[in-house]
Amino acid sequence: xxxxxxxxxxxxxxxxxxxxxxxxxxxxxxxxxxxxxxxxxxxxxxxxxxxxxxxxxxxxxxxxxxxxxxxxxxxxxxxxxxxxxxxxxxxxxxxxxxxxxxxxxxxxxxxxxxxxxxxxxxxxxxxxxxxxxxxxxxxxxxxxxxxxxxxxxxxxxxxxxxxxxxxxxxxxxxxxxxxxxxxxxxxxxxxxxxxxxxxxxxxxxxxxxxxxxxxxxxxxxxxxxxxxxxxxxxxxxxxxxxxxxxxxxxxxxxxxxxxxxxxxxxxxxx
Numbered sequence: 001x002x003x004x005x006x007x008x009x010x011x012x013x014x015x016x017x018x019x020x021x022x023x024x025x026x027x028x029x030x031x032x033x034x035x036x037x038x039x040x041x042x043x044x045x046x047x048x049x050x051x052x053x054x055x056x057x058x059x060x061x062x063x064x065x066x067x068x069x070x071x072x073x074x075x076x077x078x079x080x081x082x083x084x085x086x087x088x089x090x091x092x093x094x095x096x097x098x099x100x101x102x103x104x105x106x107x108x109x110x111x112x113x114x115x116x117x118x119x120x121x122x123x124x125x126x127x128x129x130x131x132x133x134x135x136x137x138x139x140x141x142x143x144x145x146x147x148x149x150x151x152x153x154x155x156x157x158x159x160x161x162x163x164x165x166x167x168x169x170x171x172x173x174x175x176x177x178x179x180x181x182x183x184x185x186x187x188x189x190x191x192x193x194x195x196x197x198x199x200x201x202x203x204x205x206x207x208x209x210x211x212x213x214x215x216x217x218x219x220x221x222x223x224x225x226x227x228x229x230x231x232x233x234x235x236x237x238x239x240x241x242x243x244x245x246x247x248x249x250x251x252x253x254x255x256x257x258x259x260x261x262x263x264x265x266x267x268x269x270x
Contacts, residue, residue: 024247031240038235048237052245055238058226062242065206065223068137072144073202079145080152080197085182087153088160106150115214118143122215135217143211148201155200159193160186192261199257203250 030038034045052058083103093099106114122132122139132138163186171181187194212222221229227239 027240028244028247031237031244033237033240036237038237038240048241052238052241057221058223058238058242061221061223061226064137064220068140068144068222069202069205071141072148072205073198075141075145076148076152076201077194077198080149080201081156081194083149083153084156084158085160085186087157103153104150106147107154111147111208111210114147115143115211118146118211119214135215136220139215139217140212140220140222143215144205144208147208147211148204151204152197152201155193155197156190159190163189192264195257195260199253 030041031048032044032046033041034047035042087100087103118139119135122135126132126134167185168181171185172178176184207224208222209224209228212225216222216225227242230236231239
């Protein structure tokens with residue numbers, strides 16, 4: 001068996017990382033460009049960051065997106081944890097196939113179909129009950145929770161299946177209730193998976209365009225929809241500045257989450 005060539009491996013990794021990250025690096029560099037022309041460097045400037053923070057429509061869309069993403073991630077984490085625990089621990093029960101099909105459906109159904117279906121549902125609810133009066137935060141939130149919950153369920157189900165049940169069984173033998181065992185033993189054990197699932201749901205909600213396009217109403221435009229509508233009319237330097245801030249913010253979140261996970265692993269090994 002021949003050993004892999006270290007030079008070829010390094011070259012392959014270099015090409016792959018360059019393909020992924022060089023465009024992002026150029027975007028970040030040109031966010032400090034003084035010129036309004038995206039491909040022409042004319043000097044260092046912070047003018048586009050100043051213009052970004054003076055753009056009230058973009059800032060309002062960003063606040064709405066972060067609000068919806070936070071609410072979505074929290075709700076999807078609660079529902080997805082419950083669904084994943086049922087799939088991992090309850091075994092096969094009557095209606096199991098239907099249950100797992102309903103939970104997994106958002107993973108395979110195109111988002112366009114989900115968006116249209118939810119839009120029609122809210123239109124019918126509005127015509128019958130008079131609620132919701134118009135599409136807004138609630139309708140976008142419901143659509144995002146529906147999609148993100150499926151991803152959270154997959155993560156939590158896989159993590160719970162890997163757990164050693166000896167501690168749970170010992171606690172039950174000593175008189176602890178199943179609910180107490182879940183919150184005092186299972187939840188702390190799967191805490192890294194819960195954090196990862198929350199961050200994934202937050203990112204998916206923050207990045208969504210299709211469902212938000214169907215479920216948003218007047219005055220409730222999310223940031224991805226706002227950016228997409230502007231990019232269709234031509235690239236603007238403010239978008240580079242916005243993307244750079246998002247990259248830095250996400251990088252900080254990833255570093256914090258990684259530090260927390262490393263500390264937990266070190267404590268577990270001691």
